[in-house]
Amino acid sequence: TSAPLELTLVVAATARDMGIGANGGLPWTGLRKEMAYFARVTKRGDGNVVIMGRKTWDSIPPKFRPLRGRLNVVISRSFPPGLPKDPAGGPDAGPVEASSLETALEYLRQKKAVESTGTTANGGGRVFVIGGAQIYAAALGLAEARRVLLTRVMSDFSCDTFFPLALGSPTSAEEAEKTASAPKWVQRSRAEHAAWIGEEVPEEVQTENGTEYEFQMWERVD
Numbered sequence: 001t002s003a004p005l006e007l008t009l010v011v012a013a014t015a016r017d018m019g020i021g022a023n024g025g026l027p028w029t030g031l032r033k034e035m036a037y038f039a040r041v042t043k044r045g046d047g048n049v050v051i052m053g054r055k056t057w058d059s060i061p062p063k064f065r066p067l068r069g070r071l072n073v074v075i076s077r078s079f080p081p082g083l084p085k086d087p088a089g090g091p092d093a094g095p096v097e098a099s100s101l102e103t104a105l106e107y108l109r110q111k112k113a114v115e116s117t118g119t120t121a122n123g124g125g126r127v128f129v130i131g132g133a134q135i136y137a138a139a140l141g142l143a144e145a146r147r148v149l150l151t152r153v154m155s156d157f158s159c160d161t162f163f164p165l166a167l168g169s170p171t172s173a174e175e176a177e178k179t180a181s182a183p184k185w186v187q188r189s190r191a192e193h194a195a196w197i198g199e200e201v202p203e204e205v206q207t208e209n210g211t212e213y214e215f216q217m218w219e220r221v222d
């Protein structure tokens with residue numbers, strides 16, 4: 001009797017090959033407005049959650065983590081198995097330490113169930129999966145993964161880590177054959193995107209530091 005829980009992946013990836021990382025960090029620097037978009041979208045509303053892999057956690061400068069205003073959940077095989085414990089401390093406590101994505105989701109389902117019967121009115125928070133590649137791959141293997149907020153980076157960067165799903169790239173007949181039975185992802189309109197995130201989405205391509213990108217929303221339609 002688990003409450004339904006929906007996962008939204010948030011990622012910035014190169015248009016050419018879905019590159020997301022290099023040398024343990026981001027391939028690009030100085031996309032300040034892009035990072036501000038990520039912060040606003042993942043914070044909007046109450047009780048939101050960000051789930052990330054241990055390497056992504058390590059890539060965040062200590063003074064910025066846990067990411068403020070959101071419950072942070074970190075996944076590592078080095079954490080004790082079973083249901084993770086509540087973090088000690090105040091509202092910006094954390095992170096919650098989970099030994100798998102599945103136990104993280106079980107923890108969040110139980111927390112939601114408790115909060116919906118209690119006085120804390122944040123049982124409706126959104127759950128975002130914020131990387132890296134390994135945790136995106138684990139999430140995409142679950143039926144709960146319904147949506148991807150993609151920042152498509154048109155400028156090219158050399159990367160060593162890649163988003164494990166090709167969105168919007170022209171598929172060859174051979175590739176289409178392989179993915180025929182895989183879940184189908186469609187890009188939503190700018191209006192649908194804006195309605196879901198709760199703010200306007202710029203129509204034009206953004207340019208920061210000479211890097212071009214645009215904001216997109218994709219949803220699974222199976």
Ligand code: NDP
Nearest residue numbers: 012021024025026053054055056076077131132133134135
């Ligand atoms: P991840 O952040 O996905 O972390 C990987 C770690 O997560 C593993 O080493 C392991 O931790 C743990 N883990 C992975 N799978 C499982 C599992 N099934 N069960 C339990 N624990 C698991 O690392 P990646 O290397 O894939 O990605 C990091 C890169 O991605 C960096 O370069 C980062 O900057 C980039 N990035 C880019 C983003 C973007 O939007 N462009 C967003 C986020 C990250 P342990 O080793 O402790 O057991």
